[in-house]
Amino acid sequence: MIGVIKNLVDYRELIAALAWKNIVVRYKQAYLGILWAVLKPVMLMLIFTLVKAFVGIDSGEIPYPILTFAALLPWVFFQESTSEGINSVTGNAALIKKIYFPREVFPLTAMVTKLVELAISFLILAAMMVYYQMVPSVYALWVPVIILYTMVVALTISFFGAAMNVYYRDVGQMLPVALSLLMYASPVIYPLSLVHQKLMVEKAAGEWSETFYMIYTANPLAGIIDSFQRVMLKGLPPDFNSLMPGLIAIAILLPLSYLFFKRAESWFADII
Amino acid sequence: MAIIEVKHLTKEYKLGALTGIKDSFRQGLAKITGRETWQRERFKALDDVNFSIEEGEVVGIIGHNGAGKSTLLKHLANITNPTRGEVHVRGSVAPLIEVGAGLNPELTGRENIYLNGAILGIPRKKIKEKLDEIIDFSELEQFIDTPVKRYSSGMTVKLGFSIATSMDADILVVDEVLAVGDLAFQRKCFDRMEELIKRQGKTILLVSHNIRQVERMCERVILMNQGVMAADGRPKEICTRFYSENDEKIKLQTAKVGGARREMTGGVEVKQIELLDKSGRGVEDVDYADSLIIRLTIVTSIVLNKPYFGIGVHTTDFLYLATENTDDLFQEKTLYPGTHVIEMKVSSFPFLPGAYSIRVGIGGGDISKPLFYEESMFTFLVKMPGRHIRSTMKEGFVSLSPEWTLVG
Numbered sequence: 001m002i003g004v005i006k007n008l009v010d011y012r013e014l015i016a017a018l019a020w021k022n023i024v025v026r027y028k029q030a031y032l033g034i035l036w037a038v039l040k041p042v043m044l045m046l047i048f049t050l051v052k053a054f055v056g057i058d059s060g061e062i063p064y065p066i067l068t069f070a071a072l073l074p075w076v077f078f079q080e081s082t083s084e085g086i087n088s089v090t091g092n093a094a095l096i097k098k099i100y101f102p103r104e105v106f107p108l109t110a111m112v113t114k115l116v117e118l119a120i121s122f123l124i125l126a127a128m129m130v131y132y133q134m135v136p137s138v139y140a141l142w143v144p145v146i147i148l149y150t151m152v153v154a155l156t157i158s159f160f161g162a163a164m165n166v167y168y169r170d171v172g173q174m175l176p177v178a179l180s181l182l183m184y185a186s187p188v189i190y191p192l193s194l195v196h197q198k199l200m201v202e203k204a205a206g207e208w209s210e211t212f213y214m215i216y217t218a219n220p221l222a223g224i225i226d227s228f229q230r231v232m233l234k235g236l237p238p239d240f241n242s243l244m245p246g247l248i249a250i251a252i253l254l255p256l257s258y259l260f261f262k263r264a265e266s267w268f269a270d271i272i
Numbered sequence: 273m274a275i276i277e278v279k280h281l282t283k284e285y286k287l288g289a290l291t292g293i294k295d296s297f298r299q300g301l302a303k304i305t306g307r308e309t310w311q312r313e314r315f316k317a318l319d320d321v322n323f324s325i326e327e328g329e330v331v332g333i334i335g336h337n338g339a340g341k342s343t344l345l346k347h348l349a350n351i352t353n354p355t356r357g358e359v360h361v362r363g364s365v366a367p368l369i370e371v372g373a374g375l376n377p378e379l380t381g382r383e384n385i386y387l388n389g390a391i392l393g394i395p396r397k398k399i400k401e402k403l404d405e406i407i408d409f410s411e412l413e414q415f416i417d418t419p420v421k422r423y424s425s426g427m428t429v430k431l432g433f434s435i436a437t438s439m440d441a442d443i444l445v446v447d448e449v450l451a452v453g454d455l456a457f458q459r460k461c462f463d464r465m466e467e468l469i470k471r472q473g474k475t476i477l478l479v480s481h482n483i484r485q486v487e488r489m490c491e492r493v494i495l496m497n498q499g500v501m502a503a504d505g506r507p508k509e510i511c512t513r514f515y516s517e518n519d520e521k522i523k524l525q526t527a528k529v530g531g532a533r534r535e536m537t538g539g540v541e542v543k544q545i546e547l548l549d550k551s552g553r554g555v556e557d558v559d560y561a562d563s564l565i566i567r568l569t570i571v572t573s574i575v576l577n578k579p580y581f582g583i584g585v586h587t588t589d590f591l592y593l594a595t596e597n598t599d600d601l602f603q604e605k606t607l608y609p610g611t612h613v614i615e616m617k618v619s620s621f622p623f624l625p626g627a628y629s630i631r632v633g634i635g636g637g638d639i640s641k642p643l644f645y646e647e648s649m650f651t652f653l654v655k656m657p658g659r660h661i662r663s664t665m666k667e668g669f670v671s672l673s674p675e676w677t678l679v680g
Contacts, residue, residue, distance in 0.1 A: 017390030
């Protein structure tokens with residue numbers, strides 16, 4: 001793990017240059033440029049708001065559009081950086097065959113690239129907060145930590161997925177499906193408090209309720225989205241109870257995923 | 273201490289397509305149930321290669337296509353790992369393997385300088401300092417803010433070369449890159465390379481099919497052949513050896529493929545070409561400066577008035593070296609349908625050792641166009657038995673048989 005951080009420092013110029021290339025190349029001939037990047041969360045927010053009008057989701061005292069946008073912001077960031085991360089190695093086949101640098105530069109670059117798009121989504125969130133006359137509390141200082149944690153989660157999947165994708169392209173095909181399923185298992189459309197209410201207060205699953213809640217929060221995105229909404233909109237500190245199961249899962253999986261990537265790395269150029 | 277050390281390097285690739293999940297699954301199932309598993313055939317791209325290179329050496333690597341040159345470079349650049357053996361490289365490696373690799377077509381020339389610089393590990397500050405020099409060297413001032421996708425291939429290579437050679441690596445790896453670009457730019461690249469070699473004392477690995485270039489620039493040459501290091505030593509000896517191997521190969525190929533240009537209007541056909549040595553024996557190859565008879569056996573199916581014959585010698589890449597024609601010599605003769613034999617005697621065959629081919633033209637009557645014409649009809653080697661072939665003999669086709677005098 002220390003290796004990753006060291007590489008991040010040693011290769012920061014390369015990562016920055018590659019990320020900048022990704023962004024420039026993607027939007028170079030597009031008239032609207034990088035604005036396209038925020039289209040996805042905004043469209044999803046509009047759709048969810050529309051759906052909510054039919055099914056009725058209790059969003060508490062926070063207006064639903066901004067609550068769901070605050071969920072979509074980390075979610076879309078996670079989803080996009082994972083997809084980008086998994087395809088980052090196979091997408092750079094030309095470089096991998098010609099030149100050596102630590103291959104984790106590619107997934108790391110994918111994260112940094114998406115960070116720029118995330119920044120633009122933040123502008124939209126800020127505009128919405130102005131519209132709803134909401135003022136972020138001092139707990140908003142947690143945001144960088146939450147985003148960093150999201151990147152670590154995306155990296156955990158990316159390292160393993162990117163290496164697998166070199167051998168089996170099925171991974172790249174399967175991922176969008178798996179991620180869209182994961183969205184429904186994450187508190188994006190509905191708030192985490194609703195799940196908490198059902199399982200922990202109403203004990204909807206009887207004696208299994210607590211186990212189910214733990215499994216639900218073992219998905220790190222549950223804690224991330226909930227915490228993000230709390231610190232940005234509710235003026236509350238992150239809820240560590242909902243973060244903990246996910247944190248433990250990532251703490252175990254990240255080193256394994258990284259080791260797998262490093263072991264597979266030396267054959268990338270032969271297989272890709 | 274050696275800057276590059278390669279010990280028992282072996283690299284195997286599996287032949288055939290990469291197995292998909294289905295095959296892996298079936299393999300796994302076979303393993304569990306104890307049935308036979310199958311292995312894809314293996315191919316040795318490199319086979320027990322050993323050498324070491326000292327700092328400041330300029331080493332050329334030559335060999336036919338598929339000899340393992342590029343695979344070797346990939347190991348030195350740490351792009352791939354050996355199946356067996358070890359590779360030790362002490363110092364940073366600047367790969368020039370196909371320079372265009374790091375260039376992005378969507379970005380402009382200037383943006384690419386920064387990007388490619390970062391990929392090669394040049395600090396941004398340093399690129400900024402060198403920006404003008406790089407642009408100047410690439411001769412692309414006018415186009416530097418145009419996307420590379422609008423560049424010609426020559427322009428792309430110029431840009432790539434300019435960036436890569438501005439890097440301060442200990443080892444520079446050059447793979448076939450100097451072959452591109454116009455003559456003037458090639459000249460410039462040469463000079464830049466020579467400056468890197470002579471003044472900055474860099475270690476350079478040069479892979480090329482341009483043997484003359486290798487011979488000129490390197491002080492040591494490694495000859496690869498089918499994954500095995502066939503020779504390692506002084507450029508002159510090894511390049512000469514490579515040339516003669518090449519000649520043999522070309523001869524075999526042209527014998528198989530047959531003639532190149534061929535025109536026949538019918539009526540006349542060459543049945544056979546023979547080379548006869550001074551004692552009248554048919555030979556495959558010829559000794560240098562020996563007397564030689566080229567004998568054509570032709571079959572005519574028409575009455576041919578005023579026949580004329582032409583025999584020429586050309587290199588295997590169709591450079592015409594000599595052409596002889598009977599012109600009006602047989603003006604009074606007439607060939608009736610049947611088989612005829614024509615001989616051309618050369619009292620001293622003038623061409624230096626190498627591979628040569630014969631072309632033949634036959635015409636007659638009042639038509640100026642030949643009735644029969646074919647190139648590469650017979651390919652043969654000129655040899656020089658018992659004598660060492662000086663490498664200067666490879667830099668020309670004929671000997672001037674000079675007499676040297678040191679006056680004063």
